[in-house]
Amino acid sequence: xxxxxxxxxxxxxxxxxxxxxxxxxxxxxxxxxxxxxxxxxxxxxxxxxxxxxxxxxxxxxxxxxxxxxxxxxxxxxxxxxxxxxxxxxxxxxxxxxxxxxxxxxxxxxxxxxxxxxxxxxxxxxxxxxxxxxxxxxxxxxxxxxxxxxxxxxxxxxxxxxxxxxxxxxxxxxxxxxxxxxxxxxxxxxxxxxxxxxxxxxxxxxxxxxxxxxxxxxxxxxxxxxxxxxxxxxxxxxxxxxxxxxxxxxxxxxxxxxxxxxxxxxxxxxxxxxxxxxxxxxxxxxxxxxxxxxxxxxxxxxxxxxxxxxxxxxxxxxxxxxxxxxxxxxxxxxxxxxxxxxxxxxxxxxxxxxx
Amino acid sequence: xxxxxxxxxxxxxxxxxxxxxxxxxxxxxxxxxxxxxxxxxxxxxxxxxxxxxxxxxxxxxxxxxxxxxxxxxxxxxxxxxxxxxxxxxxxxxxxxxxxxxxxxxxxxxxxxxxxxxxxxxxxxxxxxxxxxxxxxxxxxxxxxxxxxxxxxxxxxxxxxxxxxxxxxxxxxxxxxxxxxxxxxxxxxxxxxxxxxxxxxxxxxxxxxxxxxxxxxxxxxxxxxxxxxxxxxxxxxxxxxxxxxxxxxxxxxxxxxxxxxxxxxxxxxxxxxxxxxxxxxxxxxxxxxxxxxxxxxxxxxxxxxxxxxxxxxxxxxxxxxxxxxxxx
Ligand SMILES: Nc1ncnc2c1ncn2[C@@H]1O[C@H](COP(=O)(O)OP(=O)(O)OP(=O)(O)O)[C@@H](O)[C@H]1O
Ligand SMILES: [Mg+2]
Numbered sequence: 001x002x003x004x005x006x007x008x009x010x011x012x013x014x015x016x017x018x019x020x021x022x023x024x025x026x027x028x029x030x031x032x033x034x035x036x037x038x039x040x041x042x043x044x045x046x047x048x049x050x051x052x053x054x055x056x057x058x059x060x061x062x063x064x065x066x067x068x069x070x071x072x073x074x075x076x077x078x079x080x081x082x083x084x085x086x087x088x089x090x091x092x093x094x095x096x097x098x099x100x101x102x103x104x105x106x107x108x109x110x111x112x113x114x115x116x117x118x119x120x121x122x123x124x125x126x127x128x129x130x131x132x133x134x135x136x137x138x139x140x141x142x143x144x145x146x147x148x149x150x151x152x153x154x155x156x157x158x159x160x161x162x163x164x165x166x167x168x169x170x171x172x173x174x175x176x177x178x179x180x181x182x183x184x185x186x187x188x189x190x191x192x193x194x195x196x197x198x199x200x201x202x203x204x205x206x207x208x209x210x211x212x213x214x215x216x217x218x219x220x221x222x223x224x225x226x227x228x229x230x231x232x233x234x235x236x237x238x239x240x241x242x243x244x245x246x247x248x249x250x251x252x253x254x255x256x257x258x259x260x261x262x263x264x265x266x267x268x269x270x271x272x273x274x275x276x277x278x279x280x281x282x283x284x285x286x287x288x289x290x291x292x293x294x295x296x297x298x299x300x301x302x303x304x305x306x307x308x309x310x311x312x313x314x315x316x317x318x319x320x321x322x323x324x325x326x327x328x329x330x331x332x333x334x335x336x337x338x339x340x341x342x343x344x345x346x347x348x349x350x351x352x353x354x
Numbered sequence: 355x356x357x358x359x360x361x362x363x364x365x366x367x368x369x370x371x372x373x374x375x376x377x378x379x380x381x382x383x384x385x386x387x388x389x390x391x392x393x394x395x396x397x398x399x400x401x402x403x404x405x406x407x408x409x410x411x412x413x414x415x416x417x418x419x420x421x422x423x424x425x426x427x428x429x430x431x432x433x434x435x436x437x438x439x440x441x442x443x444x445x446x447x448x449x450x451x452x453x454x455x456x457x458x459x460x461x462x463x464x465x466x467x468x469x470x471x472x473x474x475x476x477x478x479x480x481x482x483x484x485x486x487x488x489x490x491x492x493x494x495x496x497x498x499x500x501x502x503x504x505x506x507x508x509x510x511x512x513x514x515x516x517x518x519x520x521x522x523x524x525x526x527x528x529x530x531x532x533x534x535x536x537x538x539x540x541x542x543x544x545x546x547x548x549x550x551x552x553x554x555x556x557x558x559x560x561x562x563x564x565x566x567x568x569x570x571x572x573x574x575x576x577x578x579x580x581x582x583x584x585x586x587x588x589x590x591x592x593x594x595x596x597x598x599x600x601x602x603x604x605x606x607x608x609x610x611x612x613x614x615x616x617x618x619x620x621x622x623x624x625x626x627x628x629x630x631x632x633x634x635x636x637x638x639x640x641x642x643x644x645x646x647x648x649x650x651x652x653x654x655x656x657x658x659x660x661x662x663x664x665x666x667x668x669x670x671x672x673x674x675x676x677x678x679x680x681x
Binding site: 047050051052071072073075077078079081082083085087088089090098099101102103146150 | 565573581585
């Protein structure tokens with residue numbers, strides 16, 4: 001098990017600077033998720049941890065030891081690639097055995113460990129098959145077994161669930177999480193799916209264009225997103241953002257006026273759809289779209305400030321398209337950002353208009 | 355004439371019917387027949403004209419006594435008696451052909467091609483392309499020019515390149531005559547320098563086709579350079595290696611132009627491989643009928659070798675399965 005540290009780590013490919021300056025600590029035994037949109041440098045960061053890419057600058061430490069120049073094979077990390085990267089011409093058994101070949105493990109012990117790893121991810125009956133004879137989910141498990149068989153000090157998962165169908169993804173999510181609890185190995189999960197990150201990880205590292213936007217628990221990122229980017233990235237359906245101006249305790253956005261505390265000037269207010277409800281008072285609008293989502297219903301409400309999404313619990317559709325409604329929220333659920341710097345103003349709130 | 359043409363077109367139409375039988379009966383049969391003749395007709399005519407007819411002529415001539423006089427006086431099987439009984443030189447020729455074909459294949463066309471492909475894909479792209487370009491040069495240069503350079507290189511005088519190097523750098527006293535002392539090695543090397551480039555190109559393409567993540571996975575799993583080549587690269591090259599081996603065996607069996615230009619098959623018969631032997635018998639000694647019988651035998655050898663290779667490499671299975679599985 002290992003504690004991971006990035007100290008001013010940068011990575012360039014030729015002239016392209018993918019990671020300008022990364023500072024990050026991942027604690028021993030932690031389950032961390034690297035979350036961010038496509039192309040933001042998640043895989044690059046992961047590959048630097050694996051030793052596949054070497055950092056262009058800065059220091060990378062495992063348990064306080066500098067590993068910048070340590071080759072991949074000497075790092076004792078296990079990795080599951082997005083495409084699984086199983087060796088196509090080898091049986092599942094040989095695939096899982098492969099990392100042990102180079103560790104001079106005695107054959108009997110190696111086979112026993114292969115068996116144990118296969119049992120752990122439940123692919124024991126598949127050991128004699130080829131990867132091409134497996135389903136996506138089975139391949140994913142085999143890749144996981146191959147990563148775990150050498151008892152790595154660090155487990156890296158690069159979008160391991162993205163090739164799976166929705167129900168399999170749900171069950172693998174639970175399995176990977178319980179595997180982590182069972183083994184206690186430091187785990188870094190790369191994903192662009194915020195639900196995956198929030199459900200699986202202890203801590204989320206939200207990245208944007210090679211930079212870390214925010215590091216925190218899923219709750220931190222949801223309740224106190226440090227920037228507009230994080231606010232927009234976390235939460236589904238996405239947060240409603242309303243830009244306007246705050247002056248003398250009043251926030252005005254396209255003619256709608258909200259009482260505001262703790263902020264002035266150009267601000268953007270974030271209101272999560274699940275925190276909005278229809279009521280007697282509030283800002284007015286007209287329902288233009290209704291999307292039943294199982295246990296929730298999403299209403300799109302056209303207001304003076306543009307379209308606003310409202311999520312109601314329950315499966316009962318209590319409103320109709322075209323209905324005039326008033327939308328209310330609790331002040332502590334509102335988020336206020338500086339429009340220019342895109343940063344959260346801590347302690348600022350807006351209230352439902354009277 | 356018209357009748358025979360109609361006969362041909364009817365035969366083709368019958369073949370067409372058989373080939374497209376399983377396709378249902380949506381379009382009219384006539385239309386499909388016309389399409390078959392239009393699209394496949396030219397290829398079939400060319401195949402018949404340039405592959406099947408020559409074989410038939412060859413078989414016919416091999417049963418005659420066609421010689422220098424260019425007159426056929428009798429139909430006979432004496433050419434085959436010669437092939438199988440009386441021609442004592444043939445054993446030596448076949449032995450040499452075996453050494454030449456498998457020597458060139460094993461040293462250059464496959465092994466060296468493989469080494470070139472692996473090394474030039476492992477280094478930087480620019481230098482890799484450069485080295486591959488260098489190794490392509492012999493194939494791109496006209497064969498006569500290429501062999502002229504070889505003749506200069508191995509010239510038995512002090513002006514020859516090899517002798518210059520040996521005498522000046524290694525202090526050799528008298529110039530070597532490689533054409534006399536090591537002719538077999540020379541024909542293998544001169545052909546191998548050309549042959550290696552084909553394997554190199556095919557193997558390079560195949561290596562490029564291996565998903566990069568497999569190399570990453572191998573690196574993380576602890577494989578070093580040689581283990582990566584052994585466990586990742588070579589298995590992915592199984593199909594290209596089989597293909598290059600079979601293909602080059604056949605082309606080495608039947609081609610002899612570089613040998614003819616370099617050594618003329620000599621000294622004496624020392625570098626006369628089978629195909630060159632056919633040529634020398636037919637066109638130097640004027641034994642056309644005997645040459646035809648030998649050529650027929652070469653066709654049979656070629657087919658046997660191809661079939662053995664096919665079975666040996668299990669090509670059928672390889673051709674059916676995707677070469678590289680990407681998921
Ligand atoms: N080998 C490389 N050479 C040049 N540029 C690269 C290389 N690898 C990645 N990049 C660039 O670095 C950036 C980050 O890539 P990376 O693969 O880390 O993204 P990611 O966050 O994993 O995205 P995704 O979610 O799509 O996998 C991209 O803009 C990509 O084009
Ligand atoms: Mg990626």
